Amino acid sequence: MSGHVEAVVLDVGNVLLEWAPERHYDRTIGEARRRALFAEVDLAGMNERVDLGEGFRDVIYEMAERHPDWRAEIRDWHDSWIEMASPAIPRTVELMRALRARGVPVYALTNFGTESFAFAQTRYDFLNEFDGAVVSGHLGFMKPDPRIYEAVERMAGVAPERLLFTDDRADNIAAARARGWQVHLFEAPEGFASVLAAAGLLDAEGTAA
Known part of the structure; x- marks a missing residue:
């Protein structure tokens, strides 16, 4: 990581729950x-x-x-x-909850329909646990449109270089990097856990302790 991280931003599909x-x-x-x-x-x-x-x-x-x-x-x-939109990816959910237990704000940035996201929230408790969620359906534009990243910056109130974002799509990652965000291309939860540990946000086991 290239600097102190003040907030973590998570994609949802194929990061917190499988989309298949x-x-x-x-x-x-x-x-x-x-x-x-x-x-x-x-x-x-x-x-x-x-x-x-x-x-x-x-x-x-x-x-x-x-x-x-x-x-x-x-x-x-x-x-x-x-x-x-199933099943959940339990290890990423654990990492999200460990971050919040340690006082690290966690935001969602997701391309998701308004009604489908609300429905998913009734099935997956963790989708109600973010410090804030930027959902494309609410805004009318989607990743990798720069405006959706700007919406996260406004919501979080954190400088771009202090945000750490993970997403499974390279184009979405590139757009965040272009704004100065710290980024991680998500492939598996353990890779993300290593990044969080390297940033000093969690311990080597990916827990808040």
């Missing part, structure tokens, strides 16, 4: 049909609309009507969504 729609569809319709579905339907674009604040059910059901051959499968993106 492909895995869900492989299980429910088989890999071959899943590949065809993802090739024929712009599910990523659909999901981005939700992450930018459009209605969760409305966007998905509208897409389903535009692709009647895949109507049931597309609607399942809404109806079985929590199964795609």
Whole structure:
């Protein structure tokens, strides 16, 4: 780490909880049909609309009507969504709680729909434990847009170089680095634990003690 860290910023998907729609569809319709579905339907674009604040059910059901051959499968993106956004990643949750137990503020910075984030909060207690959360659906813009990082800076009241951010996407990390944030590309919880220890935020075991 290049300097004293005053607050930690966490992505949510694939950092605190797994986001694996492909895995869900492989299980429910088989890999071959899943590949065809993802090739024929712009599910990523659909999901981005939700992450930018459009209605969760409305966007998905509208897409389903535009692709009647895949109507049931597309609607399942809404109806079985929590199964795609699962399970939690317990070790990262432990690290988050250890940081807060030590008095280190922890913020969320996530591309997430307004309604889907609220739903996830009812299933995952830790999503209610941040010192603050910047959610793309609330703002109408998403990572790696510089404005969403600026929103975190305002919320935290911490100089950019005193923020430590972890995310599983290199483009999101690059955007944070460009603002002067300290960054870590998340691949596994233990790698992040090592970074927190190196920054003096937690001990070598990743605990507050």
